[in-house]
Amino acid sequence: MNPxxxxxxxxxxxxxxxxxxxPQTIRVIRLRDTSSLSLATFSIFxxxxxxxxxxxxxxxxxxxxLxxxxxxxxxGTILALKLRYG
Structure with a gap:
């Protein structure tokens, strides 16, 4: 196959x-709402x-x-905001 x-x-x-x-990052930054996001999932990810x-x-x-x-x-932004806002 062609490189x-x-x-x-x-x-x-x-x-x-x-x-x-x-879009998820923008939403979390705007709303400061991370309640529906799993801390375990984002940590592992x-x-x-x-x-x-x-x-x-x-x-x-x-x-x-890249x-x-x-x-x-x-x-990392989403995870940091999850840790900050729960």
Missing amino acids: VLIEVIGIIAALCTTLCWL VIGIVLWLAYGIMIMSWPLI ANVFTLALN
Whole structure:
């Protein structure tokens, strides 16, 4: 398979799975309401993102690295606000 096509697929997948968290993050910031969000779920998810980021760095995959940096920023914000507002 064409390596460029593989990278394009990775980039598109990264954009989809990263940008899907933007509306939730905006909502949590605006409303300061995290009561319906699971602390356990977001905690485990953020740990997973950190591990995916470490993996991406180890294999030097820029789509993986960039997607996980942004996903970590979005979900880290949600987690921090969940810890602050319950």
